[in-house]
Amino acid sequence: MDRIVSIPIKTVMLLLCSLCIISLQILRSNGSYVAEAWIALPPRHRFKQQLHTTNIFDRTKVHRQLYYQPNSQQSALGETQEQRQLKIEPKSSSSSSEASELESSSQVNGSHHKLDNLRILLIDNHDSYTYNLYQYLSTMTTHPVKVVMNDAFSTLDHFIDSLDETESRPNDEKHNLLQQHFDCIVLSPGPGQPSHPADMGIVLDTIRYSSQIPILGVCLGHQALGYVYGREVTLAPCGPVHGLMSSVYYKSNQQNENVDSNAGADDERDQLSCQLFNGIQQNFHVVRYHSLVVDFPNNTSAEDSEIEPIAWCKGLVGNEEEYPSDICMALRHKQYPHVGVQFHPESIGTGEAGYQIIRNFCDFAYQYKLNNEKDRSTSPEGAESFLPASAQPKTNKLVASKTSHHQIYIHRLEGSSSLPEEVFQELFSSCENSFWLDSSTGKTQSDNDEDYEGCPITSNSRFSIMGSNDGPLSRKIEYFGIEHPLEKRGLRVTSNSGNSDPSIIDTDILSYLRETLIADGGFSDHVQMVSFNEAEDVADDETFRAAADYELPFDYRGGYVGFLGYELRHITQCSLFELEGGHGCKIDDSEASRERTNPNVPTAAFFFVDRSLLFDHHTGDWYVVGVGNSDEEIIANMIEWMKNMQSKIEDIGEISSSSFSSSHGKNANYAIDFVPNRPKDQYQMDIARSHEEIRNGESYELCVTNQLEAEITLPRRPDKKIHESPFDLYKILRTNNPAPFSAFMNFYSRDDASSDASASLSICCSSPERFLSVKQDEFHRNFVVESKPIKGTIARYIGAEGERLDMVKTINDRIIQELRESTKDQAENLMIVDLLRNDLGRVCEVGSVYVPHLMDIESYATVHQMVSTVRGNLDGNTSNAIDVIEACFPGGSMTGAPKQRTMEILNEIEEGVSRGPYSGCLGYISLNGCMDMNIIIRSAVLTPIPNADDSMESWKASIGCGGAITALSDSNDEYDEMLLKSRIVRHSISQWAGLSAS
Numbered sequence: 001m002d003r004i005v006s007i008p009i010k011t012v013m014l015l016l017c018s019l020c021i022i023s024l025q026i027l028r029s030n031g032s033y034v035a036e037a038w039i040a041l042p043p044r045h046r047f048k049q050q051l052h053t054t055n056i057f058d059r060t061k062v063h064r065q066l067y068y069q070p071n072s073q074q075s076a077l078g079e080t081q082e083q084r085q086l087k088i089e090p091k092s093s094s095s096s097s098e099a100s101e102l103e104s105s106s107q108v109n110g111s112h113h114k115l116d117n118l119r120i121l122l123i124d125n126h127d128s129y130t131y132n133l134y135q136y137l138s139t140m141t142t143h144p145v146k147v148v149m150n151d152a153f154s155t156l157d158h159f160i161d162s163l164d165e166t167e168s169r170p171n172d173e174k175h176n177l178l179q180q181h182f183d184c185i186v187l188s189p190g191p192g193q194p195s196h197p198a199d200m201g202i203v204l205d206t207i208r209y210s211s212q213i214p215i216l217g218v219c220l221g222h223q224a225l226g227y228v229y230g231r232e233v234t235l236a237p238c239g240p241v242h243g244l245m246s247s248v249y250y251k252s253n254q255q256n257e258n259v260d261s262n263a264g265a266d267d268e269r270d271q272l273s274c275q276l277f278n279g280i281q282q283n284f285h286v287v288r289y290h291s292l293v294v295d296f297p298n299n300t301s302a303e304d305s306e307i308e309p310i311a312w313c314k315g316l317v318g319n320e321e322e323y324p325s326d327i328c329m330a331l332r333h334k335q336y337p338h339v340g341v342q343f344h345p346e347s348i349g350t351g352e353a354g355y356q357i358i359r360n361f362c363d364f365a366y367q368y369k370l371n372n373e374k375d376r377s378t379s380p381e382g383a384e385s386f387l388p389a390s391a392q393p394k395t396n397k398l399v400a401s402k403t404s405h406h407q408i409y410i411h412r413l414e415g416s417s418s419l420p421e422e423v424f425q426e427l428f429s430s431c432e433n434s435f436w437l438d439s440s441t442g443k444t445q446s447d448n449d450e451d452y453e454g455c456p457i458t459s460n461s462r463f464s465i466m467g468s469n470d471g472p473l474s475r476k477i478e479y480f481g482i483e484h485p486l487e488k489r490g491l492r493v494t495s496n497s498g499n500s501d502p503s504i505i506d507t508d509i510l511s512y513l514r515e516t517l518i519a520d521g522g523f524s525d526h527v528q529m530v531s532f533n534e535a536e537d538v539a540d541d542e543t544f545r546a547a548a549d550y551e552l553p554f555d556y557r558g559g560y561v562g563f564l565g566y567e568l569r570h571i572t573q574c575s576l577f578e579l580e581g582g583h584g585c586k587i588d589d590s591e592a593s594r595e596r597t598n599p600n601v602p603t604a605a606f607f608f609v610d611r612s613l614l615f616d617h618h619t620g621d622w623y624v625v626g627v628g629n630s631d632e633e634i635i636a637n638m639i640e641w642m643k644n645m646q647s648k649i650e651d652i653g654e655i656s657s658s659s660f661s662s663s664h665g666k667n668a669n670y671a672i673d674f675v676p677n678r679p680k681d682q683y684q685m686d687i688a689r690s691h692e693e694i695r696n697g698e699s700y701e702l703c704v705t706n707q708l709e710a711e712i713t714l715p716r717r718p719d720k721k722i723h724e725s726p727f728d729l730y731k732i733l734r735t736n737n738p739a740p741f742s743a744f745m746n747f748y749s750r751d752d753a754s755s756d757a758s759a760s761l762s763i764c765c766s767s768p769e770r771f772l773s774v775k776q777d778e779f780h781r782n783f784v785v786e787s788k789p790i791k792g793t794i795a796r797y798i799g800a801e802g803e804r805l806d807m808v809k810t811i812n813d814r815i816i817q818e819l820r821e822s823t824k825d826q827a828e829n830l831m832i833v834d835l836l837r838n839d840l841g842r843v844c845e846v847g848s849v850y851v852p853h854l855m856d857i858e859s860y861a862t863v864h865q866m867v868s869t870v871r872g873n874l875d876g877n878t879s880n881a882i883d884v885i886e887a888c889f890p891g892g893s894m895t896g897a898p899k900q901r902t903m904e905i906l907n908e909i910e911e912g913v914s915r916g917p918y919s920g921c922l923g924y925i926s927l928n929g930c931m932d933m934n935i936i937i938r939s940a941v942l943t944p945i946p947n948a949d950d951s952m953e954s955w956k957a958s959i960g961c962g963g964a965i966t967a968l969s970d971s972n973d974e975y976d977e978m979l980l981k982s983r984i985v986r987h988s989i990s991q992w993a994g995l996s997a998s
Contacts, residue, residue, distance in 0.1 A: 115366045120145045121182040123203055124580055125190025125220050128897040129289075129834055131841035132346035133188060133218065136355055138846040140362045146182070150190075150201030152581035156209065159202055162581075178206075184214040184365035187221025189344060191698045191901040193292060194220065194227035204228055207338070214274065214337040214365040216358070219290055220697075222340030226294030226331060229306040233292050235695065236327065240291040240967035241316070242700040243827030245349060248286050248329050250277045250311035272371060274339050274364040276310070276330060280353050283314065286329070287347035287830065289897075291697040291967075294328050294342070307331050311341070337368055347834050348851055405520045406627050406927050407635070408557045410547065411530040411642045413622040418653035420464045420615045421731065423622075424744075426652050427645075429727045430720075431468040432748040433476055433607060435561050436730075437923060437932075439464050439617060440738040440766070461740040463554050465561070465924065467612030471641075472496060472634050473627060474610050476747070477560075478759050479509035481603035483567045483914040488599070492758065502758065508571050509604040513560060513925065514882045516608075523880070523929035525780060527557065530626075532643060542639060555775050555930035556614060558627040562606030563745065563763065563922035563936065564889060566915035572889045573900055576842075597914040598956070600760040600943040604920075605747050611641060613649075622649055627927065670994035674959070674986055677707040677913060683975055686909045690965040693905050701831050701896035704909055704974075705919065705962030708982055711945065712989070714996040716953040723748045725953060726762035726942045729992040733940070736991075737766040737861050737984045741934035743922055763917055765939040766984070768860050769867075771891045771921040774874060774881045774931040783874040783929060785840055785884055789832040789893040790935075791964055792825030792866030794818065795980055796859060816857050816864050824968040829855050829866050831966075835892035835899065836870040842887040843879045844872030862984050881931035891935050894919040896964060917941055918960025936960075940985050959985050 118141040124130040126149065137145050153159040163181050178185075185206060192199025199220075207215060207228045217225045223233045296309050311330035332339045339361065345354030420438065428434040439461040469476055475495040480488045491512055492502035505512065517523065527547035610627040624645045626638040678686065683706060690702045714725065723746055730744040747759040770788040777784055794815055799808035819825060833851060840849050849872035858867045874884065896902040918941070923933035937960070945954035961982040963974050 114142045115140055115362060117141070117143045118362060118366050118369065119143045119181065119183045120362075120365075121178075121185045122147045123185065123187050123201075123206065123221075124149045125188045125192075125200070125203065126150065126898060126900050127188045127190040127220070127838075128892065128899045129344060129346055129838050130188040130190075131838040132834060133186060133358070135837075135841040135846060135849060136346055136358050137186065137362070140359055147580050148202075149577060149580040149582050150203050151198075152577070153202060156202045156205040178210055179213055182213060183369045184216070184362070185210060186361075187215065187217040187224060187340075189219035189221065189289065189898075191898050192220065193697055194224040194233055200224060210338075211336045214361070214368050215339070216361045217338075217340035218346070219342060219344060222331065222342050223292055223294055225333070225338055225340040226307065229333060231305070231307065232295045234295045236291055236293045238316075238327065240694045241288045242290075242694070242966055243349075243830040244288055244316050244823070245285050246288055246313040246316055246329075246343070247283045248311050248313050248343065249282050250280075250330065251309075272337070272364070272368055274332065274337060274361060276332075276339050276341070276357055276360055276364075278360050279356055284353045285350070286313075286343035286345070286353070287349035287834075288313070288343050289347075289700045289831070290342055291695055294331060294340075296328055306335070307333050307338075310339075313343075337364070344834075347830070348837060348854070349830055349834075405629055406524055406558075407629060408524065408527045408927060409530050409544075409626040409628060409635075409638065409642070410527055410552065411532070411624040411626075411646065413624065413646050413649060415620050416622050416649055416653045417620075418622070418649045420466065421734075422652050423613065423615075423649060424466050425727070425731075427613075427648060428466055428468050430724055431470065432721075432723055432746060432750055433470075434466070434468040434744075434746045435607065435609075436466040436744045437464060437561070438466075438734060438742040438744065439740050440734040440742045462616060462618050463556070464615045464617065465556055465612060466615075467561070467607075467609050469607040469609065470496065471610035471627075472637065473608065473629065475608045477509065477512065477562070477604075477606045477608070478502075478602045478747070479512075479604040481508070481565075481567050482570050483597045483603065484599070494758075509564065509568065509606070510571060510575075510882055510886060513606070514880075517882075523927060525557070525776070525928040527552065530639065530642060532646065552623075553616065553618075554614060554623075555926060555928065555932070556612075556625070556924060557926045557928045557930070558609055558612060558625050559927040560606045560925040561609050561612075561923070562604065563917050564604045564885070564920045564933075565602070565917045566890050566894070566919040567603050568920065569890050569895075569903060572886050573903070575886050579842075596912070598761075598916060598943055598958070601914075601916045601941065602747075602759045605759055609924075611638070613645065669990050670997055672710050672712060672957075672986070672990050672993055674708040674710045674957075674982075677709065678911070680975055683978070684971040687965055687969060687971040687974055689909055690905075691967065691969070694965075694967050699896060699898065699902045699905060700966070701828060702902050702906060702909075702965045703894050703896045703919075703962055704906065704965050705894075705915060705960055706910075706978060707913065707915075707918075708959040708961065708986065710957045710989070711954060712957055712993050713947065713952055713954045714993060716951055722944055722953050723762070725955075725996070726764060728995065729940065729942070729989060730762075730764040732991050732995070733764050733766050733985065733988040736988050737938060739766045739768045739860060739938065741765075741767040741770055741923075743767070743934065745922065760944055762942040763922065763936070763939060764942065764985075764988075765922065765934070765936055767934040767937050767939065768858070768865060769891075769893065769935040769937060771923075771933045771935045772884055772888060772931065773933070774884060774929065776928070776930060777873070782845075782876050784871060785844060785874050786869065786871045787836045787840065787888070787891075788867055788869050789829070789836055789891070790865050790867050791828040791832050791893055792819055792822065792855075793963075793977060793981065794864050796861070796863050798862075812859070812864070816859070819864055819866060820855070820857060824966060825866050826855060827966055827968065828964045829868055831897050832892045832964075833868045833870060835897045836888070839888040839892065840870060840872040840884075843874060843883050845875055848873035863980070876929060880929060881925050884931070885933075889921070890919055891921065893964075894935060894937075915960055916958065918958075938981065938985060940989060957989055959989075 120137050120141055120143070122130065122134055122137065122145055124147055130147070134145055134147060148159065153162065160177050164177055187203055187206075190199070194200055194204070197204070203221070203224050204227070207225060215225070217223070227233050309328040309331050311328070312326045313329045327342075329343055330339065330341045341357065344350060345357045347354060420436070424436050428436070473496070475493055477491065477493050479491045482489070491505045491507055491509060493505060494502040507515070528544045529547045529551065531543045533541055533543065612625045614623040614625055616623070624642045626642055628635040628638050676683070683704075686704050690699070690704055693699050693702065716722070717725075726746070727744060734742055743763065743765040745763040747761050749758050749760065769790045770786065773786045774783050775786070797808060797811045797815060833854065837849050837851070849870065851868060851870055853867070853869040856867050856869075858865050892899060895906070917936050918939060920936050921933040922936055923931065925931045939960070941958045943956045945956055947954040959982045961978045963977045963981070965974060
């Protein structure tokens with residue numbers, strides 16, 4: 001011990017430093033970018049977010065190799081998931097000079113500290129990838145990034161006036177005014193063309209009057225630079241390229257060539273040039289989303305041109321010979337500090353190179369700022385008030401609270417033999433208003449089916465939740481939006497306490513949810529566990545204790561359960577417009593939409609659920625969940641209800657399952673004539689229209705949908721009310737197509753009569769897709785947001801009766817491989833992943849959005865699907881689940897991108913017909929701030945039709961279905977895919993009709 005103590009401290013420190021250096025060298029020799037990814041983060045994010053940023057860069061490299069080389073002869077698709085996560089693309093060591101240059105650039109830019117007070121203006125061209133740029137830029141400056149939509153102000157003058165309240169200035173002073181508030185400007189991608197003023201808003205004038213402000217244009221912003229400086233913007237010679245990879249090479253010397261060294265210019269800014277590709281290898285891979293290009297004849301810089309190309313593509317990765325190369329991928333102005341890139345540096349597919357390009361621009365802008373001779377304040381008086389709402393500190397009252405008006409009680413019933421379908425049928429199927437959030441692929445601990453290819457139980461299929469709105473605190477909320485006639489619009493709340501007539505409130509559903517949660521004291525995560533004492537010598541029948549964090553394996557605590565229909569898009573898109581400075585949001589109020597909207601189907605509907613049941617498929621445990629308030633009578637009644645539920649669940653488990661209806665109609669079939677809203681010929685014309693919009697640069701991808709409708713008349717069962725019939729359909733559907741985000745919902749008035757003033761519908765949903773979940777982190781301080789977009793679907797081979805299982809598996813393996821290698825499906829999936837990163841980037845902490853799973857294949861009963869996972873961290877003190885919905889709804893997998901312009905085009909293609917619940921989402925918003933919502937697909941919406949014959953009942957069945965249209969889509973394939981996605985629902989309805997008729 002004495003010897004150890006006597007070792008000089010300097011020697012110990014030297015040894016430790018040596019070990020650190022050796023460790024870093026080992027990491028670099030293995031091609032890992034862990035160290036560089038770590039230091040890319042600002043200091044305050046390093047510890048907290050280092051894993052996230054590493055995942056962005058490293059997994060991008062992995063999946064770029066796996067998915068973006070469609071013609072590669074050495075595919076790595078057969079590797080295990082562990083091998084994919086570990087495999088990193090090594091740096092090139094082709095030349096010592098290049099390696100030295102990279103090492104030098106790493107030392108210069110590798111620190112990636114935040115630049116002090118670099119004031120960035122990000123102009124949003126109504127794109128769905130702008131906030132990916134925002135996230136990157138926000139890691140590079142200590143000053144909040146200002147985001148402004150390009151048409152939030154009618155002119156550049158009005159925008160400048162909003163920054164400076166003084167009187168208007170002459171045009172030659174505009175650049176001075178902008179320069180007083182911003183050190184650089186970034187122009188986002190977006191739909192449209194720079195020659196169309198309506199597409200560009202204030203962008204073109206911003207370029208014209210910002211000759212002394214560094215500007216970076218991305219995609220449309222790049223084209224805008226070319227257009228302003230006299231180049232023609234034309235259709236790309238390769239045709240539209242969206243979600244595909246290209247190799248890019250660049251001009252090594254990017255110094256300004258038009259500066260006269262003998263002119264005696266004393267402004268150091270003129271000698272400074274943006275080294276956009278500093279530290280990046282030649283022939284790096286990028287993601288492209290564009291239909292237009294800036295045209296440079298013969299790919300040379302004409303002497304009379306103000307701008308010149310500095311980077312070009314080499315075709316598409318894996319298809320270099322089929323696609324034209326030498327298309328301009330980057331340009332710069334010869335005198336002004338203006339540069340542009342045609343590709344998307346912010347895409348997950350471009351990865352680390354894209355981040356470095358944006359960092360290089362910010363470093364240049366910062367140096368330009370330092371070299372600016374004009375002595376001005378770095379932070380103008382009042383500038384803080386001009387920050388965008390997304391960047392301003394905001395007070396969020398929807399945080400975890402000890403003073404919530406709600407008190408949550410949970411009783412656990414261990415190891416019951418009662419199954420969810422039996423319990424729902426016995427307790428809730430006869431209720432006019434009921435719900436079942438059904439993880440119908442859930443498996444128990446005893447299941448050991450190695451061939452089962454469903455989703456992981458721990459993330460998707462573990463818990464099912466059910467209940468009705470019959471508690472004393474429960475209420476039903478129905479919102480009728482813009483697609484309904486004026487006299488029906490508004491929000492109706494029907495409470496179980498007091499008057500049963502609905503009260504009409506002049507607000508929208510999201511505002512109501514936010515305001516009522518605030519009025520009820522905010523979110524609460526305090527739970528009382530309830531135990532019932534069976535011993536006769538115990539005085540108290542029940543005991544209460546605070547629940548430990550580890551005790552409850554689920555996030556649900558009661559709260560709101562319901563759905564948001566697709567047409568809520570009008571509300572969320574207006575919110576985003578106003579967030580970025582806009583005023584007077586425009587809403588499409590077309591007559592066509594109202595005339596063809598089902599009056600029985602509200603835009604959104606929710607229950608406030610104070611009494612519900614939760615089943616753990618993994619353990620077989622039931623949880624009885626009650627919500628009370630300060631009223632002792634309500635709490636006493638709730639405890640009695642809990643006891644009653646325990647007794648009923650136990651009784652159901654003791655009854656043989658054969659006593660419940662086990663016939664799911666497999667042998668019954670009834671011919672149902674489903675009529676598409678738009679027939680095949682029209683649908684194919686719609687696809688042709690979509691291709692034209694893509695070619696013209698208006699969209700990257702459009703999710704065109706259709707409605708298949710049928711009217712069904714069935715014998716009415718004397719022992720059942722009308723609203724009970726749809727549950728029989730749902731039982732068949734969940735058997736035919738078990739899915740992790742299935743659901744059944746009933747919304748009816750008490751007397752079963754269809755009322756013009758209230759909803760009358762059932763939703764039978766077998767969705768495999770998670771839209772959004774918000775869960776508490778392990779420390780219960782913040783929240784983790786997750787989305788699992790699906791793009792890429794192929795039919796699963798079921799196999800003939802008696803066919804060997806190993807042969808069926810072999811065929812399905814080949815089908816899965818075909819889906820994995822599909823260039824079209826890869827492009828579709830990547831586009832939506834980038835879109836979801838953008839949407840989450842609006843509300844998640846800077847640097848926290850990442851993609852842990854890119855283009856995984858998940859298999860279900862009838863299809864294989866390509867699924868990705870996007871996650872981010874939500875600061876519970878500044879944002880909440882309602883903010884997440886506002887930022888992300890509707891799901892990008894059901895719209896395409898860019899979202900806003902694409903939805904406008906889709907509304908025209910779909911003839912203004914409301915999609916209803918389809919393409920929206922359903923699930924819960926819990927009283928502890930957590931949320932889980934699916935995407936409503938693979939679903940049927942049933943509404944009753946009056947029938948004069950009391951012995952019969954009639955229903956209108958509507959099935960929404962569709963597919964993503966890209967430049968690579970085939971009209972016949974897309975129509976077939978639409979029918980494939982609806983096949984299992986149509987078949988289940990035919991079985992239901994056949995069973996009812998038999």
